[in-house]
Amino acid sequence: MEIGETIAVFQSVYPPGRRQLASAHSALGESLLIQGKISEAERLFVDSAKQLGESLRQERRLAMQRLIRQHEAQGNLVSARQLQDELAAFERNVRSR
Numbered sequence: 001m002e003i004g005e006t007i008a009v010f011q012s013v014y015p016p017g018r019r020q021l022a023s024a025h026s027a028l029g030e031s032l033l034i035q036g037k038i039s040e041a042e043r044l045f046v047d048s049a050k051q052l053g054e055s056l057r058q059e060r061r062l063a064m065q066r067l068i069r070q071h072e073a074q075g076n077l078v079s080a081r082q083l084q085d086e087l088a089a090f091e092r093n094v095r096s097r
Helices: 003-013 019-034 038-052 057-073 077-095
Strands: none
Touching (some): 003 019, 019 038, 019 057, 038 057
């Protein structure tokens, strides 16, 4: 089963906003980024990072790192740097709890 098919199954089983679905979107985005489908990957990275919020540190960190790589691959270094700053702020916030 491919990632896209897996996501379709997750969407039929889980309500929107579930961690499993957000993590699957992030993984699919990584696959699309590797294939050079940058715009498609970005949408999935942004959605998964928003869905994960601050509740799941490792998954959110991974989604943010993927989004940063996507921006770097696109040559959008300013956005990549802003996202790196956002990730650093997230890390500081997590550590302070």
